[in-house]
Amino acid sequence: MRSVKIPIEKNKEYEINIDNLGSNGEGIGRIDGFAVFVEGALPGERVFTKIVKVAKSYAYGKLLHIIQKSPDRVEPKCPYFKYCGGCQLQHLAYEEQLNxxxxxxxxxxxxxxxxxxxxxxxxxxxxxxxxYRNKAQFPVGLIKDRLALGFYAPRSHNLINIDLCPIQHDIINRVTELVRRFIQTYHIPVYQESTHTGIIRHVVTRVGFRSNQLMVILVTNGELPRKKEFVSIIREGLPAVTSIIQNYQAERTNVVLGRKNQTLWGSDYIMDAIGDLKFKISPLSFYQINPIQTETLYNKTLEYADLTGRETVIDAYCGIGTISLFLARKAARIYGVEVIPQAIEDAKENARINGIENAEFLTGESEAVIPRLSKLGVKADVVVVDPPRKGCDERLLQTIVDMSPKRMVYVSCNPATLARDLKYMAEHGYQVDEVQPVDMFPQTAHVETVVLMSRKDK
Ligand SMILES: C[S@@+](CC[C@H](N)C(=O)[O-])C[C@H]1O[C@@H](n2cnc3c(N)ncnc32)[C@H](O)[C@@H]1O
Structure with a gap:
């Protein structure tokens, strides 16, 4: 077999034109047809890059110098943008981020x-x-023996110490300041991943944009000393706080929150509202992180569902029942399915709080529960799915095809798994009618999408 000659070498410097942006917001240029990803470079730019990694069909280059700037380049608002892995597109004008x-x-x-x-x-x-963010999860650790609280650098577990994050609600920045003060005043050991020692691992903050309620969660590896003092510092610094929680995560894992919570002060949950519906949110429950765009997303979902009041609807991956309750008032009956038991408890309570009686919530994996519903004779006219990044399990898609609803609305936070699942549906009798991306995550390379599919009637 003829081996393909790679036209570039590691550690060498090249001048290249950038003509595209990759799925993680990196600039992409070509050297003799060979793709080179350059983080921080933009389409339309000519840059100097040093090659840091060469793979079979692509390479990574470090941006050394911009020879010719794109007219769409803007000054990043955040001083940590270059080092932090949270945002990828702050250097690109917002209109171009949308394009x-x-x-x-x-x-x-x-x-x-x-x-x-x-x-x-x-x-x-x-x-x-x-x-725009109503939730922050900041890892806590040490950089050269000094306390660090912030984000990880891109593709690493190297902590970046951050005082202020411009995409978070202001109050979240204040929480991190107080947690820092608590750790330093009482010399509380912070977690060290390499040795699995120390106590404080993460600080998680949730804020209700409409309710102004605030939850502070300290994630710990074992017991937390000085609980009373922690509560005092948070309450004195943030009189608006409604809920202070300790979450136990003692495992060696990247999963931020453990299963066990202890309420140190106040309520076990916070409330918030989307549209004219109120929602109860517990520490472990999923809740969309951009409340302003969530309303746009849910209104589009409702429009695509095109309900008349006579339909049976299934909302798979329903979280605390937000989409289910948005749709319930326009449907005959709705079933919400979700794997986290606490989220289902919240969903039931949310139906009660909002006086909605035609919604039923079931705990378990969508791919296991919905086939059972189907066997029991439930036939959906409309199915909504809003899975995590890995997309839908094929068993669920198969069940939806067998159930043969008129319409399917797919809400997705990952274009790649969305495309894979739409392909499956397109091969099994459905057509894609319209696709609407919604920017839930400005300044980052992430995008949310809502898709309307309908059954191709023979
Ligand atoms: C992207 S969230 C959507 C939640 C909700 N639709 C909303 O808008 O707030 C995905 C949800 O799916 C849940 N989940 C993950 N895997 C699941 C599965 N196999 N079956 C059911 N729910 C699952 C997660 O716990 C999470 O609440």
Whole structure:
């Protein structure tokens, strides 16, 4: 077999034109047709890059110098942008971020889903694409024996110490300041991944944008000393706090929250509202992180579901029942399915709080529970799925095909698995009618998408 000659060498410097952005927001250029990913470079730029890694069909280069700047390049707002792995696109004008996300979805549908002629609408952006996050999870650790609290550097577990993050709600920045004060005042040992020792691992903050309620969760490896003092510091510094929780995570794992919580002060949950519905949110329950765009996303889901009041609807991966309850008032009956028991407890309570009686919530994996519902004779007219990044299990897609609903609405946070699952549905009697990306995560390379599919009647 003839081996393909790689036209570049590691550690050498090259001048290249960048003509595209990759799925993680990296610039992509070519040297004799060979793809080179350069983090921080933008399409339309000519840059100097030093090759740091060469693989079979692509290479990674470090951005050394920009020879010709893109007109879309802007000054990043955050001083940590260069080092922190949280945002990838702060150097790109917001309008262009939206164009990039639309293209990202189109490319995934074409490349992975073989869906070339699908209507992908322009990504819906925010008027003010900053301070939008209602939840932060900051790792706590040491950098050269000094306390560090912030984010990990890209693709690593190297901590970056951060005082202020411009995509978080302001109050979240204040929480980190107080946690720092607690650790330093009482000399509480912080967690060290390499030795699995120390106590404080993460600080997680959740804030209700509409309710102004605030939950502070300290994730610990074992017991927390000075609990009373921790509560005092948080309550004095943040009189608006409604819930202070200790979460136990004693395992060697990347999963931030453990299963056990202890309420140190206040309520076990916070409340928030989306549209005219109120929601109860527990520490372990999923809740969309951008509440302003969530309303846009859910309204689009409702529009695509096109309910008349006579339909039976299944909402798979329902979390605390937010989409289910949004749709329930326009449907005859709705079933929400979710794997986290506490989220299902919240969903039931949320139905009660909002006076909704036609919603039933079931605990378990969608791919196990929905086939059982089908066997019991439940036939959905509309199915909504909103899975985690890995997408839907094929057993669930198979069950949906067998159930043969008129419409399926797919809400996705990962264009690649979305495209894979739409391909399956397109091969099994469904057509993609419309695709609407929504910018839930400004300044990052992530995009949320809502898709309407309908059954192709023979
Ligand atoms: C992206 S969230 C969507 C939640 C909800 N639809 C919302 O908008 O808030 C995905 C949810 O799926 C749940 N989940 C993960 N795997 C699951 C599975 N196999 N079956 C059911 N739920 C699952 C997660 O716990 C999480 O609540």
């Amino acid at each position: 990039y996300k639309t293209q990202l979805v189109k490319d995934a549908l074409e490349r992975i889903g073989n869906l070339d002629h699908v209507k992908v609408l322009q990504t819906i952006g925010m008027d003010e694409p900053w301070k």
